[in-house]
Amino acid sequence: MPKPKYHIIVCTNSRPPGHPRGSCGEKGGSDVMMQFYEEMQNLGFFDQVLITGSTCTGPCQIGPMVIVYPEGTWYQKVTPSDVKEIMEEHIGKGKPVERLKVPDNLWG
């Protein structure tokens, strides 16, 4: 395998229903991951993209979280309908999707 140019990490961590922190799994993280796989197929990005599911990344309240390396771009509240844009713009053209980025003031 070639070394992946991009690594897309999707939080799929689950907690029981009603847990005070919620979870990316509860908010649809697994569906988001599956949509990334589907778009990878559609766009033929197999050789350049690694997609992995992840345990908890921290800011559960704004999940599902997606992190894209090498840029270290953190995306919040990602839905399956956002995935095509991330794949086409960020992965395809190298332009991170500003409207989905975690705002700077989240980081304390």
Place this chain on the structure above:
Amino acid sequence: MPKPKYHIIVCTNSRPPGHPRGSCGEKGGSDVMMQFYEEMQNLGFFDQVLITGSTCTGPCQIGPMVIVYPEGTWYQKVTPSDVKEIMEEHIGKGKPVERLKVPDNLWG
């Protein structure tokens, strides 16, 4: 939370015993992840390091795999006894551990 300076990804993917590809889980990936958490505590790196477990990263035969960002350093065959060195040298001093790196010729 502050934005993590380093993100350590440990593959903990499991397959059934005897599966031809093997798995990082079968080779001790979860123990490796737990050791990273322990060293994070020992070294007080809470504010700068995010540690997450991961689904399959690809090169199962040389697992357990560990990937460290922002450098995108891939480590192979990591055991719990290697973790302190990765934390002290790579995370603490910014010097990736050469002896554990995936060799360049793995990438086809």
